[in-house]
Amino acid sequence: MTSSRPRLFSTEAVVLRHSDLGEADRLLWLLTPQRGILRATARGARKPGSKLGGHLDLLCHVRLSMREGRELHSVSQADTVDAFRGVRTDIGRLSRGLYMAEIAQRVSVEDAPAPAVFRLLVNSLGWLAATESPDTLVRWFALRLLTITGFKPELGACAECGDTLEPDDHVFSAERGGLLCPACRSQGADLLHPASLGTIKVLRHLARSDYPEVASLKIGGEERRQIERILRAHTNAVIDRGVRSAAFLDEIRDWPDVGPVPGGLRSES
Template sequence: MTSKRRPVTYTTDGVVVRTSNLGEADRIITLITPVHGIVRGVAKAARKPGSKVGGHLDLLKHVSVSVRETRTLHGLSQASTLNGFRGLRDDLDRFSRASYISEMSERFSVENGANQPLFRLLLDTLESLEVTTNPEMIIHFFEMRLLQLSGFSPELSRCVETGVDLEPANHLYSADRGGLVNSDARPVGESALLPASLNTIKLLRFLSRTDIAQAGVMKAGEDENRQLSRILRAQIHHVLDRGLRSEAFMDEVRTRPSHNDEPKASSGSSSGN
């Protein structure tokens, strides 16, 4: 006769990247954690007035929480806020960008898969987004570093078609091949090549070797920012084999004349829904 395995209970810190309502008072929470990867669980009675956990387990908060493992959704309790990122939650533009990076982090994470570098990158980027005057480059830094940490670092020195070192010039980028293509070596049948100017290539190489503080002070022109966005997003889409829902939200907010509106992020909303 086999005995039942006793549930495992542990405490972890994590970033809330998704929430949804369950029943009349409960809430399903998705966290990214440094040791346990993605953790999905139920916070009982989290939506009831006076709940001791409901105010902590909200989108984009860095929290400490007790997790009781089950075969399905885990049980979450005893939560406390380590960083509420108020500066992100009170600014719609910053909130939309934070939603974008949190969805990317979730897509590149797995359950029970420790990834402390990704977790640290997520926290560092949220902290930078809260105060930066250059959010566009912070996003590009995150995209590049996430690709590197996941083993999909773009090839930026050699032509991925010929293997020859690239001369300083305007070239093309192939997400399918994962890197730059010499402008004179366009692959036969390749239609999804993206333009990569010399300045854009320099910025890509800079992002691949710098830290987040230096990225935050690097300025880029409108054309270079547009090319960076297209190249890095195309590479991420290729790796994930899909786009990200939060992209449309971020792009819509970015094109508005003012970013001073307060984000309407209720406790039952989700960064990825």
């Protein structure tokens, strides 16, 4: 037997998901740069006055000290790096942040380094807190995330035969993983999504640029709808059983803005 003393390690993390555990503990799904997804417990995190609880809310970027466990690690100290306040105080941004966090979780694996995915999520949550175009950010994020994790959609050539695509309208097949040339389009019974020349250009631009370069990109209504359908279909093809938080994002998207509720109960005791 080796020493039974538990090993301590420090890591940065983003809290992607949590659930209640026992009396007042919390079970966390964390995205970390060196070890990908880690599951950890935070003892007493649901009690008011807990030193951990406030730092370990969903979508918090934190610095943690953890005790190594066999499957579950346990958080001994937590410190917030960024709580992305602009994201959590606006329901529209929040719905997009949760969507991004869910797809990041579902394409990542436990205990495998994921520095690029981690950095992408942290940067994107930072942009989301202030951006004027949160929908463009979500589309750019999905495309970049799938590219980093090896699920890049084929946008340059036909996904079936590999032939170069003529500059023209084409179709996208999520099942075959990209755009199809006119000859391959009719083969197969998969669902085909229209992709106009304009849509294809915007998708390629999103795929090769960093977010600040595309933040102010104006995308026309029809192209926006096509891009949305294509990226959703591609994401759902990669992620088993679909993205759960997509329904909330869709519900919130078209609501008009309403300011926060002022005041608390202090003056009314």
